[in-house]
Amino acid sequence: MKLSMWIIRDFLKTYHPRAFIKSGNMELRGVRILADVPMRTENNLYLARAEDYIESEKNKVICVHRQDMLVLDTNDIDEVFNSILDCFDVYNMWDDTCMQMIERGASLQEILDASRPFFHDTVYVTDESYLIRGELSYPLQRTENGFEKERKLYEDVEANQSLPLEYIARVRQKKTAALLKNRLILDSVGPGISPCYVMGLYLDDIHIYNLIEINYNTDAEKAKEQIFFKLGETIQIWMEKNRKSADEELTMHHLFRTVFSTDKLFSRTNAARFQNYANKLGWAPEQRKKILLIENIRGDSGILIPLCRKMNHLMYVMADCQEKQAVAFLNLDLADAEANNGIDKKIGKMLHDTESFCGMSYVFTDFSELPEQIVFARTALIYGKHTAGAVNRCENYIFAYLRELFQKYAGPEFCHPAVHILEKYDKQHGTKLIQTLDCFLINERDYRKTAEKLFVHRNTVQHRVEKIQELTGLNLEYPEIRIHLMASLAMLEEGWKTIG
Numbered sequence: 001m002k003l004s005m006w007i008i009r010d011f012l013k014t015y016h017p018r019a020f021i022k023s024g025n026m027e028l029r030g031v032r033i034l035a036d037v038p039m040r041t042e043n044n045l046y047l048a049r050a051e052d053y054i055e056s057e058k059n060k061v062i063c064v065h066r067q068d069m070l071v072l073d074t075n076d077i078d079e080v081f082n083s084i085l086d087c088f089d090v091y092n093m094w095d096d097t098c099m100q101m102i103e104r105g106a107s108l109q110e111i112l113d114a115s116r117p118f119f120h121d122t123v124y125v126t127d128e129s130y131l132i133r134g135e136l137s138y139p140l141q142r143t144e145n146g147f148e149k150e151r152k153l154y155e156d157v158e159a160n161q162s163l164p165l166e167y168i169a170r171v172r173q174k175k176t177a178a179l180l181k182n183r184l185i186l187d188s189v190g191p192g193i194s195p196c197y198v199m200g201l202y203l204d205d206i207h208i209y210n211l212i213e214i215n216y217n218t219d220a221e222k223a224k225e226q227i228f229f230k231l232g233e234t235i236q237i238w239m240e241k242n243r244k245s246a247d248e249e250l251t252m253h254h255l256f257r258t259v260f261s262t263d264k265l266f267s268r269t270n271a272a273r274f275q276n277y278a279n280k281l282g283w284a285p286e287q288r289k290k291i292l293l294i295e296n297i298r299g300d301s302g303i304l305i306p307l308c309r310k311m312n313h314l315m316y317v318m319a320d321c322q323e324k325q326a327v328a329f330l331n332l333d334l335a336d337a338e339a340n341n342g343i344d345k346k347i348g349k350m351l352h353d354t355e356s357f358c359g360m361s362y363v364f365t366d367f368s369e370l371p372e373q374i375v376f377a378r379t380a381l382i383y384g385k386h387t388a389g390a391v392n393r394c395e396n397y398i399f400a401y402l403r404e405l406f407q408k409y410a411g412p413e414f415c416h417p418a419v420h421i422l423e424k425y426d427k428q429h430g431t432k433l434i435q436t437l438d439c440f441l442i443n444e445r446d447y448r449k450t451a452e453k454l455f456v457h458r459n460t461v462q463h464r465v466e467k468i469q470e471l472t473g474l475n476l477e478y479p480e481i482r483i484h485l486m487a488s489l490a491m492l493e494e495g496w497k498t499i500g
Contacts, residue, residue, distance in 0.1 A: 001095035001230070003028045003088065005068045008045065010223040011087040015061075015072035015080065022067045026226055031084040033077065034064070042066075045084065047077055094118060098234050102241050108134045111238055118227050122154065124212045125201075125235065130163040130306045133209065153214075163212075165353035168306045197225060199232040203239050211235060275367040278318070278329075285366045287333040292319075293377045294326035294351070294358040297388060301325075303354045310350055326356075332363065344391045352389030359384055359392045402487065415488040416481075418472035423492070425471060433471075436464040438489045441482055 004026040009017045027043055034048040050060035050071060061080045063070040072080060097114050106114075108125060112134045115123075125134040137154070156164045201209040211232045215224070275285060283289075296303055304326040308319035311328050316335040319328035330343060351357055359381025361373040376394040383400040384392025422433045436454065440461065443449040447465075451458040468474065476482060 001088075001091045002026045002043070003091055004223070004226055005045075005063070005065055005070065006221070006223040006226060007091070008063065008084060008087060009070055010221070011090075012063075012070070012072060012080070012083060015074050015083075017063075017073075018071040020069045020071075021222075024068060024222060026230070028065060030088070031081060033081065047081055047084075049075065049077060095230075095234075099237070102234075102238050105242075106238075108235065108238060108242075111234065112136050115231055115234075118231075119213065122214045123228075123231070124157070124163070124210075124214075126163065126210045126212065127309075128207050128210065128305050130168050130210065131309055132157060132161045132163075162309065163306070165303075165306060165310060165350060169303055169354050197228050199229060201232060201236050201239065203236070203243070208239060209235065278367065283318075283329075283331055283334070287331055288363050288365060289332065289367075290330045290363055291361045291370065291373050291377050292328040292330065292347070292358045292391075293374070293381045294328060294356055295324065295381065295386075297355045297357065297386060299324065300355075304356065307350060307354045307356060311347070314346070328358075348389045348391050351391065355388045357381075357384070357386055357388065357390035357392065359394065359397075361394055399486070399490065415491060416484050418468075418474050418485065419488045419492060421472050422468060431464075431467075433464055433468050434489070434492070436461060437468055437485065440465060441476075441486050441489070445476060 004024050005019070005021050005028070006024045007026075008028070009019050009021075028045050029043040031045045031047065034046040044065075046064045048062050048064065050057035050062045053062065054060075057071060059075040061072045061074055061077050063072065063080070063084070074080060094115065094117075098111055101110060101114060112123065112125065113136075116136055119136055123136040124132055126132055135157075137158075153164070153167060156167075196212060196214045199211040200207050201211055211228070213224075213228050275283075294304060294307070301321065301324040304321045308321055308326050308328070311317040311319040316331045317328055318331075319326060321327075328347075330347075332343075335343065347358070359377045359379065361377040361380070364370075364373050376398070379401045380392040380394040380397045383397040384390060419434070422437065425431065426434055432454075436450070439453050440447075440450045443453065447458050447461050451461045454461065469476075474481065474485075
């Protein structure tokens with residue numbers, strides 16, 4: 001295993017090293033005494049007595065590699081030499097042990113356990129949805145208020161075996177993250193939370209796991225970062241040797257990607273294929289279902305992956321991601337009475353934690369209805385509220401969709417003649433007949449509800465409706481007339497000029 005000047009410095013801390021390091025890359029393979037070798041090689045660290053090269057430094061030993069140097073508070077060069085040999089032995093033994101364990105078929109947790117001496121902070125390996133696959137946990141050493149949030153995080157992870165959505169969202173919002181060869185490293189994740197490192201682990205260029213170290217007990221430093229990345233590389237080797245296990249993480253995604261392969265999101269053929277998968281999970285065709293389309297306010301599609309995993313913990317939800325959108329199926333018959341009544345609240349809380357919102361379809365049974373239900377869910381998604389936690393039901397936004405169609409294809413001439421008459425009358429006499437008719441129709445011709453909405457007496461509403469009928473000759477008993485009027489009034493709200 002190659003070491004760096006940062007790791008050597010950390011190992012020689014008993015000598016109170018002063019570091020002058022410009023690169024500090026992991027490229028050291030051995031150590032030599034500078035006076036004993038006629039020619040220096042690139043991969044060796046060289047020792048010398050400081051006073052032989054730096055007049056001001058007495059009784060010191062220097063360690064030199066290219067432009068990097070450590071000045072140690074000792075004059076015992078032989079002792080330093082042996083200490084550095086010990087450093088190489090310790091890290092090489094760790095590397096060799098891990099490689100031998102991988103060859104023997106060790107589990108991911110066993111690899112982590114073998115790495116415990118090199119980490120003094122909590123380390124997690126998660127899948128791409130931040131579900132814990134392995135961990136090295138250490139008790140928090142401080143009890144003052146500064147660790148309250150860390151303790152809550154630790155307890156949450158232990159209880160749910162997953163990083164909480166709120167924490168994941170903060171990680172993904174970090175603006176100063178640096179991307180190093182597709183490996184994400186973070187200095188911190190937000191105010192009041194300990195610094196952490198996050199490294200994406202890949203198999204065939206597909207993101208499978210995350211390696212996360214949360215620096216509860218010590219400050220983040222370069223040596224820790226390099227050891228962290230070394231562990232990540234070791235786990236990637238383990239992933240390659242255990243390809244079957246790692247590939248299982250992709251099974252759900254591969255299936256959903258097949259379902260999402262058409263322009264219309266779901267074709268009827270793919271819907272039948274999806275029903276076969278649902279059958280394996282106990283979802284019968286006759287059970288009542290809804291479909292949700294989910295998006296993130298900031299366009300962060302990555303946060304939707306852990307959101308889907310959290311939703312899948314509910315027995316009545318199946319969820320997965322597709323590009324910048326997530327899809328979730330709700331099985332209303334599998335939800336008990338309490339859960340069924342609180343679905344909007346539970347889903348809304350998860351959406352709120354990830355700054356996401358959704359559009360919800362009507363109830364359907366057979367998956368062959370998916371093409372139509374997708375349209376309804378998408379309509380609610382487009383026309384509904386784009387705020388954190390918003391659960392938009394399609395029945396509340398279908399009319400907004402229809403109104404846009406009227407405006408796009410019908411034009412102002414579509415407006416019912418009665419609206420022209422009432423608008424002109426209101427302008428001439430300062431009345432509110434247009435407003436009254438709109439509210440009256442929305443409230444299904446209920447005089448009491450209309451009066452409450454308009455903050456007037458019921459008799460006032462009745463008088464205004466009679467005046468409307470007197471001026472226009474409208475017969476509001478006919479549903480087609482009411483629909484035409486509602487569409488016309490909706491277009492009027494959008495600022496259409498209905499009077500020439």
